[in-house]
Amino acid sequence: MTEDSRAAGSPTLEDVAKAAGVSRATVSRVINGVRNVDPVIQAAVRDAVAVTGYTPNRAARSLVTRKADSIALVVSGAGDDPPPVAATAGPAASTSSATSAASAASAASATSAADSAGGSRNGGRQGAGFDGGVGSFMTEVFADPFFGRVVTGVVNFLRPRGIHPVLMFAETSLARDEVVSYLRQGSADGALVVSTHAEDPLPALITDAGLPAVLYARPARPVRISYVDLAHQDGARLAAERLLARGCRRIGTIAGPLDVPAGQDRLAGFRDTMARHGHPYVPVAGGEFTEESGAAAMERLLAEHPDLDGVFAANDLMAVGACQVLRERGRRVPDDVAVIGFDDSRAAASCRPPLTTVRQPVEDMAAEMARLLLDRLARPDRPVTSVIFEPTLVRRASA
Amino acid sequence: MTEDSRAAGSPTLEDVAKAAGVSRATVSRVINGVRNVDPVIQAAVRDAVAVTGYTPNRAARSLVTRKADSIALVVSGAGDDPPPVAATAGPAASTSSATSAASAASAASATSAADSAGGSRNGGRQGAGFDGGVGSFMTEVFADPFFGRVVTGVVNFLRPRGIHPVLMFAETSLARDEVVSYLRQGSADGALVVSTHAEDPLPALITDAGLPAVLYARPARPVRISYVDLAHQDGARLAAERLLARGCRRIGTIAGPLDVPAGQDRLAGFRDTMARHGHPYVPVAGGEFTEESGAAAMERLLAEHPDLDGVFAANDLMAVGACQVLRERGRRVPDDVAVIGFDDSRAAASCRPPLTTVRQPVEDMAAEMARLLLDRLARPDRPVTSVIFEPTLVRRASA
DNA sequence: TTGAAAGCGCTAACAT
DNA sequence: ATGTTAGCGCTTTCAA
Numbered sequence: 001m002t003e004d005s006r007a008a009g010s011p012t013l014e015d016v017a018k019a020a021g022v023s024r025a026t027v028s029r030v031i032n033g034v035r036n037v038d039p040v041i042q043a044a045v046r047d048a049v050a051v052t053g054y055t056p057n058r059a060a061r062s063l064v065t066r067k068a069d070s071i072a073l074v075v076s077g078a079g080d081d082p083p084p085v086a087a088t089a090g091p092a093a094s095t096s097s098a099t100s101a102a103s104a105a106s107a108a109s110a111t112s113a114a115d116s117a118g119g120s121r122n123g124g125r126q127g128a129g130f131d132g133g134v135g136s137f138m139t140e141v142f143a144d145p146f147f148g149r150v151v152t153g154v155v156n157f158l159r160p161r162g163i164h165p166v167l168m169f170a171e172t173s174l175a176r177d178e179v180v181s182y183l184r185q186g187s188a189d190g191a192l193v194v195s196t197h198a199e200d201p202l203p204a205l206i207t208d209a210g211l212p213a214v215l216y217a218r219p220a221r222p223v224r225i226s227y228v229d230l231a232h233q234d235g236a237r238l239a240a241e242r243l244l245a246r247g248c249r250r251i252g253t254i255a256g257p258l259d260v261p262a263g264q265d266r267l268a269g270f271r272d273t274m275a276r277h278g279h280p281y282v283p284v285a286g287g288e289f290t291e292e293s294g295a296a297a298m299e300r301l302l303a304e305h306p307d308l309d310g311v312f313a314a315n316d317l318m319a320v321g322a323c324q325v326l327r328e329r330g331r332r333v334p335d336d337v338a339v340i341g342f343d344d345s346r347a348a349a350s351c352r353p354p355l356t357t358v359r360q361p362v363e364d365m366a367a368e369m370a371r372l373l374l375d376r377l378a379r380p381d382r383p384v385t386s387v388i389f390e391p392t393l394v395r396r397a398s399a
Numbered sequence: 400m401t402e403d404s405r406a407a408g409s410p411t412l413e414d415v416a417k418a419a420g421v422s423r424a425t426v427s428r429v430i431n432g433v434r435n436v437d438p439v440i441q442a443a444v445r446d447a448v449a450v451t452g453y454t455p456n457r458a459a460r461s462l463v464t465r466k467a468d469s470i471a472l473v474v475s476g477a478g479d480d481p482p483p484v485a486a487t488a489g490p491a492a493s494t495s496s497a498t499s500a501a502s503a504a505s506a507a508s509a510t511s512a513a514d515s516a517g518g519s520r521n522g523g524r525q526g527a528g529f530d531g532g533v534g535s536f537m538t539e540v541f542a543d544p545f546f547g548r549v550v551t552g553v554v555n556f557l558r559p560r561g562i563h564p565v566l567m568f569a570e571t572s573l574a575r576d577e578v579v580s581y582l583r584q585g586s587a588d589g590a591l592v593v594s595t596h597a598e599d600p601l602p603a604l605i606t607d608a609g610l611p612a613v614l615y616a617r618p619a620r621p622v623r624i625s626y627v628d629l630a631h632q633d634g635a636r637l638a639a640e641r642l643l644a645r646g647c648r649r650i651g652t653i654a655g656p657l658d659v660p661a662g663q664d665r666l667a668g669f670r671d672t673m674a675r676h677g678h679p680y681v682p683v684a685g686g687e688f689t690e691e692s693g694a695a696a697m698e699r700l701l702a703e704h705p706d707l708d709g710v711f712a713a714n715d716l717m718a719v720g721a722c723q724v725l726r727e728r729g730r731r732v733p734d735d736v737a738v739i740g741f742d743d744s745r746a747a748a749s750c751r752p753p754l755t756t757v758r759q760p761v762e763d764m765a766a767e768m769a770r771l772l773l774d775r776l777a778r779p780d781r782p783v784t785s786v787i788f789e790p791t792l793v794r795r796a797s798a
Numbered sequence: 799t800t801g802a803a804a805g806c807g808c809t810a811a812c813a814t
Numbered sequence: 815a816t817g818t819t820a821g822c823g824c825t826t827t828c829a830a
C-alpha cells in the first residue's frame with residue numbers, strides 16, 4: 001500500500017533506516033537497546049519498524065555476534081557403536097554428507113491428497129519403519145517422567161532469557177558426532193546433556209572439542225566438565241531411617257543399574273545407613289529403573305525373603321512395580337510391607353497407595369544446569385564447577 | 400603444530416581454500432557436493448578440510464541460503480490471555496524487548512562453588528519459583544504419553560534429513576507471539592504444532608503471517624492450514640462394535656473434552672454406532688483425558704448405572720483411571736465390566752489388565768506431519784492438504 | 799571446470 | 815549522538 005512495496009522478501013535494517021530517515025547503525029542501536037539514542041529518533045525508528053513490519057534476521061545477527069541464542073538439549077545413551085563404515089577418515093564431517101546419508105523411510109508410501117477439500121485417507125499401516133532405529137531409545141526416555149521434568153526446568157529457565165532449546169538424541173556413535181558437529185557449526189552455543197547410561201562417550205567428546213556443556217549428574221568416568229547432581233547417598237539414608245523409624249526390621253532394597261553413579265550411590269547410601277543401625281545384611285534385587293524391572297525384582301525379593309516388611313526402591317517407577325506385585329501377592333502396603341521410592345515423580349503421587357519417596361528437585365536442578373551453562377558462555381575462562389542438591393523425604397501413605 | 404595456527408577462531412572456507420591451493424568457491428562446491436569438480440581437486444580439498452578441522456558456519460550459510468535447517472516443534476495450549484500491558488502497539492516486536500522482559504527467577508540463590516574440587520552443596524530448596532508460570536502446562540503435556548510419541552515420530556523423520564527441532568511451548572499470548580517472531584526471524588523454517596486445547600489462536604496467527612506450518616489434528620476453528628489427523632469416529636466405531644460383539648448390553652462411555660474435535664468425534668462416533676445397533680441412549684461422563692478425570696468419571700457412571708457391563712473411554716489414560724475405580728468398587732475387568740481405551744499408548748499396555756484399545760499411529764502421523772512441512776518448504780506454492788489415518792483395534796485383556 | 803567478485807543482513811569500530 | 819565503513823563466512827552469479 002505504501003510506496004515501499006518492492007518485490008523483495010522481508011524488510012531489512014536498510015529499509016527501516018530509509019523509512020525513518022536515519023542510518024542503519026542507528027536503527028540497530030534502537031533495536032538492541034544501546035544507550036545514546038535521542039528519544040525523538042528512537043520513536044521515529046520504532047514507528048518505522050512498525051510500519052515496515054521489520055523483524056531482525058537471526059542468521060545475519062548470529063554471523064556477527066557469533067552467538068546462536070540456542071542451546072542443544074541432548075539426551076544421551078550408551079547405544080551400539082558400529083564401527084565407521086568407510087571413506088572419509090578425517091575428523092571433520094561435511095554437513096552435506098551427513099544429510100545425504102539419510103536412509104530415508106516410509107515417506108513415499110503416504111497417500112497425500114493435493115486438494116484441501118476432503119483430505120485423503122491413509123490406510124492403517126502399523127508403525128512399521130520408524131520405531132526400528134532410535135525409536136526404542138526415545139520411547140524409553142519418554143517413558144520416564146524424569147525427562148519431562150528436566151525439560152520443564154530447562155525451558156522455564158531459558159525462555160525468559162531468549163534462549164531456545166534444540167532437542168537432540170545421542171544414542172549412537174553417528175548421533176553423537178552430529179551433536180558435536182552441530183555445536184561446532186555454531187548452531188547452538190552449548191549443550192545441556194542428560195546421560196541415561198554409563199560409559200557414555202559424549203561428555204568426553206564434547207569437552208575434547210572444547211565446547212561448552214553441562215551435565216545432569218556426575219559422569220561415570222571422570223571428565224573435566226561441569227554438572228549438577230543430587231546427594232544420592234543422603235537420599236538413601238533418609239529412606240533407610242524412615243523405614244527403621246517405622247519399625248521395619250526385615251528390609252530389602254531394589255537397586256538401580258549399578259553402572260550408573262545414581263544407582264551405585266543410592267545402594268551404597270542405603271546399605272551404609274542400614275549397617276550403622278545394626279543391619280549388616282540387606283537383601284538386594286537389581287532393577288533397571290523401569291516399572292517392569294521393579295516388579296520383577298520384587299518377585300525375586302519376595303521369593304527369597306517372604307517375611308520382608310520394608311522395601312526401598314531406587315526410583316519411583318520401580319517402587320510402583322513393587323507395590324503392584326506386593327498387592328498381587330497379598331501384601332498390604334504399608335501395613336504388611338512399607339515401600340519407599342526415590343525421585344518424587346508423578347508416578348509416586350498417582351501410585352496406589354501414594355508413595356513415600358525421596359524427593360529429587362529435578363526442575364530446580366535442570367534450571368541450575370542451564371544457569372551454569374549460560375554462566376560459562378558469558379565467561380568462558382571460568383573453571384568448571386558442580387552443584388549438588390540435597391534430597392528431602394516426602395511422606396505419603398506407603399511408608 | 401602446523402604453520403597454520405593463527406589466533407583466530409575456527410577455520411573458514413578461506414583457510415581451507417588456502418591450504419588446498421584453490422578458491423573459496425571450489426571448496427564450497429566440494430563441500431556441498433555440487434557437480435563439476437575435478438576428482439583430484441576434490442581429494443585435495445577434502446584433505447585440506449581434514450587438516451584444518453574445518454566446519455562450515457551455519458549462520459553464514461543460512462544468511463545466504465535463507466534456510467535455518469531447523470523447525471519449531473510447538474506444543475500449543477489455550478492459556479490465559481492477559482491483555483497487552485502497555486506501549487509498542489505496533490505489530491513488530493523487537494527481539495531485545497522480548498528478551499529483556501525476563502522476570503528472572505531464583506537464579507541468584509544457587510550456591511555455586513568456583514572450584515572444581517569438591518563442588519558445592521545446595522540446601523534442599525523445594526521447587527519454589529519455576530513451576531509457577533508455565534510449569535503446570537508443561538507438566539500436563541509430559542504427563543501424557545502422547546507427546547513423547549509425537550516427538551519420536553518427528554525426530555526420527557527429521558534426523559536423517561539434517562533438520563533439527565526446536566522445542567517451544569505456546570500457552571500464553573506472549574509465548575505465541577514469540578513463536579511467530581521466532582519463525583519470522585528465520586530461526587526456523589516452519590512449525591509443527593500440536594494443539595492441546597480448542598480455541599487455540601496460534602494456527603491462525605501463523606498462517607496470517609504467511610508462515611509454513613502443519614498441525615497435528617484438525618483445528619477447532621477452520622484455518623487454512625495443513626494437518627494430519629485420525630479418523631476418530633471410525634475408531635470409536637471399532638470400540639463400540641467390540642463391546643457389543645463381546646456381549647455387553649449396558650454400555651457407558653467416558654468422553655474427552657468436547658471442545659476439541661478428537662473429543663467430539665470419538666463421542667459422536669461411539670453414539671452413532673451404538674444407535675445403529677439399537678442403543679439410542681448411552682450414559683456419558685465427561686473427562687479431561689487424564690487418569691484422574693477418568694477415575695472420577697467412572698465413579699459418576701457407576702453411581703448412576705451400577706449395572707454397567709461395558710465402558711469405552713476416549714483415551715487410555717482415562718481408561719486406566721476407570722479400571723482402577725472399577726477394581727476398587729469390586730468389579731472385575733473384563734469379567735464384570737469390559738473396558739476399551741483409545742490411543743494404544745504405553746499406559747494401555749502396562750495397565751492391569753492390559754487394555755484393549757483403539758490404536759492411533761501417533762509416530763507415523765507425526766512423521767507424516769513433518770513430511771508435509773518439508774514438502775511445503777520445498778514447494779511453497781503447493782496448496783494446503785490433509786492426511787487422515789485409520790485407527791485399528793488392538794485386542795488385549797480388558798475387552 | 800575454476801576463479802573473481804558481489805552480496806546476504808547485521809553489528810561494531812571508528813570518525814564525526 | 816549519529817553516520818560511515820568494514821567485515822562476519824558463506825553461496826552464487828558471471829567470466830574466463
